Amino acid sequence: MLEMHHISKVYRTDTVETHALRDFSLRVEEGEFVAVTGPSGSGKTTFLNIAGMLEDFTSGTYRLDAEDVSDLGDDARSRIRNEKIGFIFQSFNLIPDLNVFDNVDVPLRYRGFTGAERRRRIEEAVELVGLTSRMRHLPSQLSGGQQQRVAIARALAGAPRFLLADEPTGNLDSEMADGVMALLEDINSAGTTIVMVTHDADLAGRAPRNVQVLDGWVQDTTQAIDSPVASQAPAELAVVGS
Amino acid sequence: MEFGPIWRASLRNKTGPILMALQIALTLAVIVNAVFIIKQRIDKITRPTGMDVDNIVTVQSFGFGEDFNLQESVPQDLAELEAIPGVLAVTSSQHVPLSGSGWGTELAGSSEDGAPRVNGAQYFVNADAVNAFGVKLESGRAFTAEDVEYPESFGVPISQVIMTRAYLDALFPEGGAQAGATVYDKLGNPVTVIGVLDTMHGAWVGWDELENVMLVPRVMPVESNYYIVRAEPGERDRVMPQVEQTLLATNDRRVVKSLRTHSEIRDSSYQGDRGMAVVLAVVVSLMVMVTGVGIVGLASFAVRQRIKQIGTRRAVGARRQDILRYFMVENWMITTAGVMLGSVLTIAVNYWMVASFELERLDPLYVPAGVLALWLLGLLGVAGPARKASAISPAIATRTV
Numbered sequence A: 001m002l003e004m005h006h007i008s009k010v011y012r013t014d015t016v017e018t019h020a021l022r023d024f025s026l027r028v029e030e031g032e033f034v035a036v037t038g039p040s041g042s043g044k045t046t047f048l049n050i051a052g053m054l055e056d057f058t059s060g061t062y063r064l065d066a067e068d069v070s071d072l073g074d075d076a077r078s079r080i081r082n083e084k085i086g087f088i089f090q091s092f093n094l095i096p097d098l099n100v101f102d103n104v105d106v107p108l109r110y111r112g113f114t115g116a117e118r119r120r121r122i123e124e125a126v127e128l129v130g131l132t133s134r135m136r137h138l139p140s141q142l143s144g145g146q147q148q149r150v151a152i153a154r155a156l157a158g159a160p161r162f163l164l165a166d167e168p169t170g171n172l173d174s175e176m177a178d179g180v181m182a183l184l185e186d187i188n189s190a191g192t193t194i195v196m197v198t199h200d201a202d203l204a205g206r207a208p209r210n211v212q213v214l215d216g217w218v219q220d221t222t223q224a225i226d227s228p229v230a231s232q233a234p235a236e237l238a239v240v241g242s
Numbered sequence B: 001m002e003f004g005p006i007w008r009a010s011l012r013n014k015t016g017p018i019l020m021a022l023q024i025a026l027t028l029a030v031i032v033n034a035v036f037i038i039k040q041r042i043d044k045i046t047r048p049t050g051m052d053v054d055n056i057v058t059v060q061s062f063g064f065g066e067d068f069n070l071q072e073s074v075p076q077d078l079a080e081l082e083a084i085p086g087v088l089a090v091t092s093s094q095h096v097p098l099s100g101s102g103w104g105t106e107l108a109g110s111s112e113d114g115a116p117r118v119n120g121a122q123y124f125v126n127a128d129a130v131n132a133f134g135v136k137l138e139s140g141r142a143f144t145a146e147d148v149e150y151p152e153s154f155g156v157p158i159s160q161v162i163m164t165r166a167y168l169d170a171l172f173p174e175g176g177a178q179a180g181a182t183v184y185d186k187l188g189n190p191v192t193v194i195g196v197l198d199t200m201h202g203a204w205v206g207w208d209e210l211e212n213v214m215l216v217p218r219v220m221p222v223e224s225n226y227y228i229v230r231a232e233p234g235e236r237d238r239v240m241p242q243v244e245q246t247l248l249a250t251n252d253r254r255v256v257k258s259l260r261t262h263s264e265i266r267d268s269s270y271q272g273d274r275g276m277a278v279v280l281a282v283v284v285s286l287m288v289m290v291t292g293v294g295i296v297g298l299a300s301f302a303v304r305q306r307i308k309q310i311g312t313r314r315a316v317g318a319r320r321q322d323i324l325r326y327f328m329v330e331n332w333m334i335t336t337a338g339v340m341l342g343s344v345l346t347i348a349v350n351y352w353m354v355a356s357f358e359l360e361r362l363d364p365l366y367v368p369a370g371v372l373a374l375w376l377l378g379l380l381g382v383a384g385p386a387r388k389a390s391a392i393s394p395a396i397a398t399r400t401v
């Protein structure tokens, strides 16, 4: 369902050019759960942003659901993000002034659902993440794990086919991280495709497929993260990549 | 439209919006009342005087020496002034209308004791006064040379006058009085109204009875008087210096001074009103500017504070126009709260001014006009920040902590 071919992304400032991705190719099939790992600065977030159409790429082709996205206008991208993609962020990105209900409601309003439909979906999604009793709480009144679950409810309420998570457990302690991971696994087994960027080797190991990004290149591997490849590859590939 | 969440979110950061709404309320109250006062002043300044002010030159003759005799000088002066090419009509006059100085009088519509007296301004003028002032005779007749009296003392009763319709109606409140009516002076002497003028303004522009004016065909036994010289259209400035020269040449036992155009005199009498209008216009402009800047500032602040939130909204599906609308709606709610409060405040301020300064009651249409203006100001103010907000990249969602 996601197909990237020879994607490159160059960030230009007045003085420097950063090649965040180079010749990046990746296929993700419907229903997969892919963990993306790699050192800091290797281009994981850049990849996720391009996958989620949050930013443009410099060259290459990207097909989402067999549709070439590079020609799409801004509104069309917004619509696809709204309907097909759910985002989960490292720092939760809840709107601090809105309670749980209103936060989960945000994408649904852009979707143009009726009030009754939105309410049904919000209640369902919040129940799925186990926070029904916190419906009127503000983010500041919730723990980090709870906030991330609200964010997951927000991502799920629109029933997306595709979930993108950038270090979803990065700001959580291991117990909370575990809960969030379990939730994602449930969601995936219900049919939603998930691409998750993570630092955490244990969590990545729980995903059926791992992809390593090193200096803007992709190393596709389904091996466990504690394999020798993972610990040796960075140095080698960094040399190749620079 | 997402009024609900915008409203609930703004309740959590209410200080800025509340202060803004209060400022908008205050602005509405000040600008609506100020604009109303400005409008009244402009109406006052531009109301028809009944006279051909723009073509009139006035000048004062001030006699000195034992053998100067104004009553002898006037007929000669008039003849010489009329002979100046470009002059349409000339009259002597004890004072100049609209100048702020003049003689008042009191008349009554009946000779009965206790009949109500009505104040007016009186001008001692000459035969051609109606033409020289350029006033319009509604009915009756103008003066002739035979009508003009040269009394030896002040006490000689007046026998015939021309007066304004306003003065006549004030003397006969039941209405319908016409030329030929008899009015009575302070001592009860009858005075015949031989002509009625449409409109003519008297001496004091701030006076309520400015339109109560009476012309008396008489040259008083004094040393000084004015001449009202009405030029043909476009000739005034050419005629002006000749007026002075002619008077000096006709009789040198006098000082000729205060050579001025009538419009200059009118303008200086209305200086206070104009000054007030200008000051208020400056206040209104400043108020609008400060509030406009305030709106821009608050909206920019709101945008800057919510960059991550905007990126997140974009990431989860908001189009640019949704972001634009969010800030428009938020601003509109603040402005609307402000103008609602402001409307009440506006009317309260007006009531207070009516009570304390005898101002006129506000024309109620000014309030919705002011509300519209502030809504527009709000929209203009928020437009820039909201556009900036809508340009924020959705990538911000993953790039900010």
Ligand SMILES: Nc1ncnc2c1ncn2[C@@H]1O[C@H](COP(=O)(O)OP(=O)(O)O)[C@@H](O)[C@H]1O
Residues within 6 Å of the ligand: A011, A012, A018, A019, A020, A038, A039, A040, A041, A042, A043, A044, A045, A046, A047
């Ligand atoms: N907006 C940007 N402008 C310039 N350089 C950027 C920008 N965003 C990311 N980069 C650079 O691109 C590279 C990849 O960044 P990123 O994708 O965030 O890495 P990761 O998520 O793997 O830590 C880094 O060198 C980073 O500094």
Ligand SMILES: [Mg+2]
Residues within 6 Å of the ligand: A044, A045, A046
């Ligand atoms: Mg990253």
